Amino acid sequence: MNASRKKFRAKYLAPTLYIIFLMTPIYWLLTMSLKTNQEILSTFSLWPKNLTFANYIVIFTDASWYSGYINSMIYVSMNTVISVLAALPAAYAFSRHRFLGDKHIFFWLLTNRMAPPAVFALPFFQLYSSIGLFDTHIAVALAHTLFNIPLAIWILEGFMSGVPREIDETAYIDGYSFPKFFVKIFMPLIASGIGVAAFFCFMFSWVELLIARTLTSVAAKPIAAVMTRTVSASGLDWGVLAAAGILTILPGALVIWFVRHHIARGFALGRV
Amino acid sequence: MQKTHDHKALWLVAPALLLVAFTAVIPLMTVVNYSVQDTFGNNQFFWVGTEWYREILRSDRFHAAFLRQIMFSATILAIEIPLGLAIALSMPKKGLGVSVCLVLMALPLLIPWNVVGTIWQIFARVDIGLLGHTLNGLGIDFNYTQNAGAAWATLIIMDVWHWTSLVVLLCYAGLVAIPPAYYQAARIDGASRWAVFRYIELPKMSRVLLIAVLLRFMDSFMIYTEPFVVTGGGPGNATTFLSVDLVKMAIGQFDLGPAAAMSVIYFLIVILVSWAFYTIMTREDFEPSGGAR
Numbered sequence: 001m002n003a004s005r006k007k008f009r010a011k012y013l014a015p016t017l018y019i020i021f022l023m024t025p026i027y028w029l030l031t032m033s034l035k036t037n038q039e040i041l042s043t044f045s046l047w048p049k050n051l052t053f054a055n056y057i058v059i060f061t062d063a064s065w066y067s068g069y070i071n072s073m074i075y076v077s078m079n080t081v082i083s084v085l086a087a088l089p090a091a092y093a094f095s096r097h098r099f100l101g102d103k104h105i106f107f108w109l110l111t112n113r114m115a116p117p118a119v120f121a122l123p124f125f126q127l128y129s130s131i132g133l134f135d136t137h138i139a140v141a142l143a144h145t146l147f148n149i150p151l152a153i154w155i156l157e158g159f160m161s162g163v164p165r166e167i168d169e170t171a172y173i174d175g176y177s178f179p180k181f182f183v184k185i186f187m188p189l190i191a192s193g194i195g196v197a198a199f200f201c202f203m204f205s206w207v208e209l210l211i212a213r214t215l216t217s218v219a220a221k222p223i224a225a226v227m228t229r230t231v232s233a234s235g236l237d238w239g240v241l242a243a244a245g246i247l248t249i250l251p252g253a254l255v256i257w258f259v260r261h262h263i264a265r266g267f268a269l270g271r272v
Numbered sequence: 273m274q275k276t277h278d279h280k281a282l283w284l285v286a287p288a289l290l291l292v293a294f295t296a297v298i299p300l301m302t303v304v305n306y307s308v309q310d311t312f313g314n315n316q317f318f319w320v321g322t323e324w325y326r327e328i329l330r331s332d333r334f335h336a337a338f339l340r341q342i343m344f345s346a347t348i349l350a351i352e353i354p355l356g357l358a359i360a361l362s363m364p365k366k367g368l369g370v371s372v373c374l375v376l377m378a379l380p381l382l383i384p385w386n387v388v389g390t391i392w393q394i395f396a397r398v399d400i401g402l403l404g405h406t407l408n409g410l411g412i413d414f415n416y417t418q419n420a421g422a423a424w425a426t427l428i429i430m431d432v433w434h435w436t437s438l439v440v441l442l443c444y445a446g447l448v449a450i451p452p453a454y455y456q457a458a459r460i461d462g463a464s465r466w467a468v469f470r471y472i473e474l475p476k477m478s479r480v481l482l483i484a485v486l487l488r489f490m491d492s493f494m495i496y497t498e499p500f501v502v503t504g505g506g507p508g509n510a511t512t513f514l515s516v517d518l519v520k521m522a523i524g525q526f527d528l529g530p531a532a533a534m535s536v537i538y539f540l541i542v543i544l545v546s547w548a549f550y551t552i553m554t555r556e557d558f559e560p561s562g563g564a565r
Binding site for chain 1: 275276277278279280281282284285287288289291292294295296298299300302303358359362363364369371373374375376377378379380381382383384385386387390391392394395399400401402403405433436437440441490493494496497514515518519522523528531535538539542543546547550554
């Protein structure tokens with residue numbers, strides 16, 4: 001008994017230590033969000049002495065705070081839908097066919113995943129201003145397709161290549177048209193791949209700040225940008241800042257739970 | 273998989289191509305356009321050719337930022353890849369522990385980048401942060417707003433915290449895909465733990481490791497938000513990486529020409545490295561021994 005427990009401890013020591021390392025800063029943010037500003041600045045304690053939810057109440061009652069969450073949610077959802085819909089047929093083409101310039105197109109798409117957002121910030125601002133889309137949700141959603149469509153194609157192509165060709169051929173022999181086959185037969189087969197691709201589009205659109213901040217001013221301002229404004233403006237309201245930070249972690253934690261069985265394969269871009 | 277030649281398949285790619293072309297090609301052309309012109313304002317531009325490029329390539333500021341960038345990327349790769357590999361190897365392979373590990377480890381990846389910056393900005397502060405406070409209590413002079421070494425250490429620990437999980441998840445995905453028969457054969461042969469790692473696990477993981485190195489190199493090479501939030505590029509210019517420098521130049525000083533030339537150079541470096549990786553990866557795709565992938 002004792003020996004097996006010791007073995008257990010030694011075996012899982014590394015992952016356990018690593019998870020503790022990951023959780024400590026998040027825990028610190030959480031305790032801070034439950035303290036008053038006065039307590040944060042005056043005393044140094046590992047947990048809140050006077051537990052308060054005042055910081056969260058500020059966020060849920062102040063429109064300049066909670067509208068940030070709504071804005072982020074809107075453009076992230078729009079981006080996820082656009083990216084996955086555009087990537088599905090393209091990924092099918094790359095996984096099943098050879099065509100003119102296919103490898104070059106695939107590589108060119110991938111380079112956009114690798115493009116530094118700092119390079120695009122200024123021209124994006126000018127492009128979307130000139131067509132009157134500045135400070136709209138769709139502008140951010142479209143701008144984020146820059147890296148999300150290539151990523152979605154990459155992931156979906158990996159999952160689709162795992163589906164045998166015979167399924168396509170049998171469906172055509174049975175008289176299915178391509179759109180009917182694709183929606184009725186093929187998409188259910190790669191449902192987990194679609195879920196994983198949507199998850200990654202959600203994730204990368206949710207975590208990106210530079211482009212989202214550049215393309216918005218008031219009406220579509222994302223929560224992440226609202227936070228940076230607060231840091232520079234007051235520089236003191238640590239409790240509210242921490243509470244806002246905790247609330248930005250929650251959506252990620254929720255969606256990750258739904259894809260937990262596929263997440264490892266997804267991070268390998270469907271290529272394991 | 274056997275693929276068929278069908279040029280009509282291009283139509284399936286068309287929606288994605290059009291969207292990406294709209295979001296990528298038009299802005300990129302704007303950048304190239306600026307990089308060969310100078311302006312006095314009022315939308316008056318005149319042609320200067322490659323002057324900005326020569327200026328950027330010769331400027332000490334660009335060299336310094338580039339050097340810092342390479343050092344940063346090399347350091348985090350040297351830490352994150354071995355660490356991620358080691359943790360993936362010691363993770364449980366089945367049971368409830370897997371889900372718990374995966375979800376908890378993936379959590380930092382889903383935090384908005386500026387919140388990551390905020391978390392570490394707070395956590396490393398001397399007055400209200402656990403890390404800074406503890407280190408100072410131990411008698412170590414740790415102040416990332418004044419001390420360049422401390423600023424670097426903070427950013428590197430932050431990046432390790434933020435991204436090592438990506439390497440872990442990739443390696444883990446590669447590990448669980450190895451058929452049990454390989455391990456059985458190794459046990460029959462009496463292979464040591466090291467031999468199993470060296471001759472079974474490492475070769476089978478080479479592909480995901482390559483993806484991990486590629487993604488980590490690229491993303492660290494364009495890091496902007498986190499250093500911007502934590503150190504703002506300082507103290508002095510100690511943590512002004514390429515993207516931080518570029519945004520300072522383009523939006524802070526509105527030097528459009530030099531900033532655009534720098535963007536093009538920056539992007540070319542990224543494409544060159546991606547191309548090298550892509551060539552290696554696609555070459556591996558056609559290896560006949562890739563059955564277990």
